[in-house]
Amino acid sequence: MIWIDVGALEDLPRQGARLVKTTAGCVALFRTVADRVFALDDRCPHKGGPLSEGIVHGDQVTCPLHAWVFSLETGMAQGADEGAVRTFAVKVEAGRVLLDAGRLAKQAAA
């Protein structure tokens, strides 16, 4: 894994998200109410809604366009909807958010 420092935890709003631009599209970094951080593609598999603009609740996010709900942990759509969003490894160390660029690079190459 190649960990890249993408910013400070405090710049991520709790129960909110910020974007990281990559060559392969935007990755949304989410921070939950319990301060867990997750990284997912910022594209809803339904009609491409920006998940980073959804409401974050528990370890889930609701898409802002048509309210599909996704697990931040697995990227899977919840309930009756079917679909999945790609997830990326992310960790917090000493207040900094580190994103696994290895997976991103693979994706960009693919």
Next chain:
Amino acid sequence: MAMKLVVIGAGMASGRLLEQLFEAGFAGTVTLFNGEPRGNYNRLMLSPVLSGEKSYDEIITHDDAWYGAHGVACRFAEQVTRIDRERKVVVSKGGETPYDALVIATGSAPFIIPVAGKDLPGVCTYRDLEDTNAMIAASTPGAKAVVIGGGLLGLEAAAGMAARGAEVTVIHLMGHLMERQLDPSAGYLLQKDLERRGIRVHCKGATKAILGKDRVEAVLLEDGTVYPADLVCMAVGIRPEVRLAVDAHLEVARGITVDDRMRTSDPAILALGECVEHDGQLFGLVAPLYDQARVLAQTLLGQPAAFCPVETATRLKVTGVDLFSAGDFADGPGREDIVFRDPGRGVYRRLVLEGARLVGAVMYGDTADGAWFFDKIRSQEDVSAIRDALIFGPAFAAGGPAANPLAAVAALPPEAEICGCNGVCKGRIMQAVEAGAQSLDAVRALTKASASCGSCTGLVEQVMALTLGDGFRTATNPPMCRCTDHMHEDVRRLIRAQGLKTIPAVMQELGWTTAGGCASCRPALNYYLLADWPLEYRDDRQSRFVNERNHANIQKDGTYSVVPRIWGGVTTPAELRAIADAADRYGVPMVKVTGGQRIDLLGVKKEDLPAIWADLNAAGMVSGHAYAKGLRTVKTCVGSEFCRFGTQDSTGLGIRLEKLLWGSWTPAKVKLGVSGCPRNCAEATCKDIGIVCVDSGYQIGVAGAAGMDVKETEALCTVPTEEEAMEVIAAFVQLYRENARYLHRIYKWVAKVGLDWCRAQVVEDLASRRALAGRFRLGQSVSQADPWADLSAPKERSQWAPLADLSLEAAQ
């Protein structure tokens, strides 16, 4: 000759009697006397009326049309003063009325403790609508109320007044509350719960005197404590209303003595309800009275029937307090207790066993299994085989943990009683559903289940859900969302009653089942807190939908639209130039005139939002809140300034209204229209609030709609001046803000509460209008700040851009 039936008292019992009679095709004539100036209504539901959860209109059980259709001669506000048994007539101020059969259904009268000051103005009891209205009138925020009596009625009175903002003290003679239904532990939990809502409880308190010169001022206890009071409610018990029967020399013990067929000692006179005594027993809950009604109807129709009282269960109708008690739970030889406590959750359960049988159950905090235990008590079934797990309820007693929340209900046998008030069992509800009743209302209509006190509504819905499977959707008033069992209205009330001022506090205190709520409840809670605590609560941006969080409407491709406010639809060349410049500068793909008399810049990139806002701000424009559950547009027509038909300055009034109302958060969007004459070019008659100017003034209509539903406004009032129109509208908007559930447009809310109720508060009652308008202005003093200006400030701008840009690094 048709039988002449006279009924004295239009209460819960006689209402049911008449229904039973007419359903069975009773052919006689009925004259119905009532001391109260109204017909039958659901007395149980006075408590929700007191707390503000229901209006009086919603609890009427029989209206004029019903009496008319059944030929009932109504003699309301007419007390029967004497019964002449010899001549078979009753005497009232309207003269004499002859009867072939007479039914006494006079209910009971509240007991007044004989202390000094008991007759002072400001002392009331809790029995009828007059009492309820007196308490509502006295329960202004900060007013002091003392309730004497900590039983069912007293506590419902206390909770209702507290919900309206009064400071309430309950004085109770015994060592713990509701001692007739609860054991001390449950009484203690109840007391703690009430105290948490700000209700003071004084147990072992004996009232010595009620103090005051011209009206009540305080209550003095034997121990010397004095509680100041603007209102005193005595709820210390009832006694059967037997005066007529005593005077007529009928046989009367504590109540009017009746036999199994509900006949008094005079065969032509029957009696039922709280005024009777049967087999040495009095009655104070409706369930047995409904049985009496059925028996009495059959007696009148000449059919055999016998009344046999059954166990009754008690629930307290205070929203948020879950309490259930049934059977007998006094200590006694041969009796054993099983007790379960979970102090963390405030849960308490106690079962009383006598040999192999369950004889009593007290539950507090979690009463979902109440019906199951009640069934075990009534069936007298041998429970020794399941004794080990009995206390955990049906899910465990049947073996294995509850995988499914419906398990408790699924485990009930078909004869288990679901609705105690009306004696409806599970099997009857299932039959009704199978016969086609798919909604709660339909089930109510067919079976009466949950149609009285309503506390079993949840259970009835669960039975429906079991029967209908996935096809069932709770129709009438479902919980807010899956995170809670509370309905929107409860949550609003509890936020105020318990002084909850943050989203975590609401979730904690009201027992949310999820950690951070969901996308449905969080925006609602954020709104409720903003509306109720304008000066204290801080908006939670992360609990807002994207459009309100970003103060722009998201488009299908993730770009945004920007709509500046164009006050009353009037703009200037300078504003238009600034809009055009902004459109050029940010490459706006479409500029569109909206249906709301303003201009929409569609397709703006998120990172450009702060800059385009700053440019529009520089030209004097602010956010049009085209995205908000708040004031949208005030459409106007040209009015008297230019139009040859205009009667008033509709454009000017529209602008002034928009300046008054902008920035306020509301349950759903609010749109206004102001037309200068009845030709109505501003389409004011299909807006949430519409004003049509006429020569003599301003006609204000409300509750129109022209979106998914189309509906004409209803007339609220006509006022002579602009000032008055503005004040009425501010008050009306505030009433809506304080009472409606989140996402209900005005027309939906008015359909629920009734336009008369609104009119009473914003038109007829001047003091209430001023208070509402005052609270509106208070809220506006903090909410009228342009969000665009705040969010485009340099220190805020970074949050609109990505946190990091790895695409550049990769390219390097």
